[in-house]
Amino acid sequence: MMGGLFIIITSQNYLKKIVGLAIFQTAVFVFFVSLAKVLDGTAPILTKSLSVYSNPLPHVLILTAIVVGVATSALGLALVLQIYKNYGTIEEKEIENLELKSDK
Amino acid sequence: MFDLFLDDAPALVVVLPLIASAIIAFMPSKIWPWIISMIVLVFHLALSLHLIEEVSISKIIIYEFGNWEPPWGISFKIDGVNSGLQILFSSFVLISTFYSRKIFLNEIEAEDTGKAYSLWLLAIGSLNGIILTNDIFNLFVFLEISALASISLISLGAGLNRKALLAAFNYLIIGAIGATFYVIGAGFAYAMTGTLNMNDLIIQLSQYSDGQLAIFAGMSFMLIGLMVKAAIFPLHIWLPAAYSYAPSAVSTLLAALATKTILYFFARLLFEVFIIYENYLIIFLDFILFPLSVIAIFIGTLIAVYQDDIKKLLAFSSIAQIGYITLAFSLRDHSGITSGFVHIFNHALIKGGLFMSVGYFAILYKDRVTLSSIKGFGYKYPITSFALLICGLSLIGLPLTNGFISKLYLFQALYINQMYIPIASVALSSALAVVYFWKIVEQMWFSDIKPKPEKEDPSIYFPIWIITISIILFGIYSSPIIEFSTLSADYLTQGLQK
Numbered sequence: 103m104m105g106g107l108f109i110i111i112t113s114q115n116y117l118k119k120i121v122g123l124a125i126f127q128t129a130v131f132v133f134f135v136s137l138a139k140v141l142d143g144t145a146p147i148l149t150k151s152l153s154v155y156s157n158p159l160p161h162v163l164i165l166t167a168i169v170v171g172v173a174t175s176a177l178g179l180a181l182v183l184q185i186y187k188n189y190g191t192i193e194e195k196e197i198e199n200l201e202l203k204s205d206k
Numbered sequence: 207m208f209d210l211f212l213d214d215a216p217a218l219v220v221v222l223p224l225i226a227s228a229i230i231a232f233m234p235s236k237i238w239p240w241i242i243s244m245i246v247l248v249f250h251l252a253l254s255l256h257l258i259e260e261v262s263i264s265k266i267i268i269y270e271f272g273n274w275e276p277p278w279g280i281s282f283k284i285d286g287v288n289s290g291l292q293i294l295f296s297s298f299v300l301i302s303t304f305y306s307r308k309i310f311l312n313e314i315e316a317e318d319t320g321k322a323y324s325l326w327l328l329a330i331g332s333l334n335g336i337i338l339t340n341d342i343f344n345l346f347v348f349l350e351i352s353a354l355a356s357i358s359l360i361s362l363g364a365g366l367n368r369k370a371l372l373a374a375f376n377y378l379i380i381g382a383i384g385a386t387f388y389v390i391g392a393g394f395a396y397a398m399t400g401t402l403n404m405n406d407l408i409i410q411l412s413q414y415s416d417g418q419l420a421i422f423a424g425m426s427f428m429l430i431g432l433m434v435k436a437a438i439f440p441l442h443i444w445l446p447a448a449y450s451y452a453p454s455a456v457s458t459l460l461a462a463l464a465t466k467t468i469l470y471f472f473a474r475l476l477f478e479v480f481i482i483y484e485n486y487l488i489i490f491l492d493f494i495l496f497p498l499s500v501i502a503i504f505i506g507t508l509i510a511v512y513q514d515d516i517k518k519l520l521a522f523s524s525i526a527q528i529g530y531i532t533l534a535f536s537l538r539d540h541s542g543i544t545s546g547f548v549h550i551f552n553h554a555l556i557k558g559g560l561f562m563s564v565g566y567f568a569i570l571y572k573d574r575v576t577l578s579s580i581k582g583f584g585y586k587y588p589i590t591s592f593a594l595l596i597c598g599l600s601l602i603g604l605p606l607t608n609g610f611i612s613k614l615y616l617f618q619a620l621y622i623n624q625m626y627i628p629i630a631s632v633a634l635s636s637a638l639a640v641v642y643f644w645k646i647v648e649q650m651w652f653s654d655i656k657p658k659p660e661k662e663d664p665s666i667y668f669p670i671w672i673i674t675i676s677i678i679l680f681g682i683y684s685s686p687i688i689e690f691s692t693l694s695a696d697y698l699t700q701g702l703q704k
Contacts, residue, residue, distance in 0.1 A: 185375065
């Protein structure tokens, strides 16, 4: 979790920021799924032999969250592509320099 | 047959724009996407009015999706807290969609307008979902849909200024971090209580009334996530660029409604659910939200004074205005919450009107509207300029405008709580607002050039004037706003009185 956040904050490259965001989100998903585990639990299938099973709800929630995460990454990558087309670079420092020049 | 629709009205107000959004995405970009959006939003307003009618008989509507009973299924709730906001939302989106047509045609490429309306409706549907949902995970989904739709809409501004791409990217990264924080918090809450439904959460949380560390951690994560999304100082850094580089119609929608809906949910979470832990709430409100709001009011206005770009000026003033709302909430009593909601309503109208007029100037001037570029606009485009003047006076808080009502209620609430330093800070901020607004007025009416009046487009100034007239109307006859806000505060303070 913190690794992903660290990458987002420290890296100067927009593509790496997207990767950091993906790691951060995935870590949260794993945290969510881990909440569902019941000791000695199995998959929640309705049979007579099984009585202890893991909670399926967090899995379902995370399925939704994964879709949201994929959409976020896709939109982020599309934006990075457009930034590259417009600026010719995806390094934060270089873009800042370009903007400073164009403001003058 | 029509009754069948009305029974499902709470779901339809969210689902209709979402379905229409999907249909519009496959349509050729001509006038049709706009016509369909308008038809859908007229229905939307009718359904909202129907919902309010039902609620006002002191009745709460809980709509269960798929007939799954609340603790298990997702439910929507319409009660006194959000009924007023729903009407404001519904009517404002209709007006701003009417306004958006010519603006979109001028600001983005013709073949993109269809897609723009698809995203526009997606944002509207999901923001409405935030208003109605009664499920903390469902809220996350709506938060993200609305964020993704608004980011795409902001990036459409790239045709005018490539900085829009950077603004959109920063919003994406910061917004996603905020939303993920919110999910972590929801995870903690779920781990402790086993429920995501807000009504059930209140019951389950009260079992741990002595307080558990995991719950406090979860609450903090959720609140910080929402603070990022609501652009509460100092988590506002995405907002100024996002508002100022977006196409003008998009700035109007975002500035007026996006942060307001999240602020509403923020208040709901604080005073309906987290009120069980009063000690925690007092620490959060008194030592975190209260000082941050006071600083936000001051800093936001101060930065606005030094801005040259008018859309940026308005964006920074938004940060100060959000500060007023959170300051009112941090008083945590009936008068404070009422004045917070009053300002949510009034500020949505004021900022909507201001961004609409400046957006029209932007397409007339065909470049970014800076202070030097609007010289003599007061004579050149008198109709729009006069609307801008009234909205601006309302932002300062002059009598006969709804901004005055906001300030009056805020001062009253602060006075009841004997908070004299914030009173001084709000007064100072209003004085500074006069400074930055005077800079605009000076350029528009008192510069050396006095051009001849030019023709203005009625399809653009008509919606602007609807907003302006409503600003004056609610300034003179303010009881609808006061009633809705008092009702919201009545519902939200039920927990406080216990």
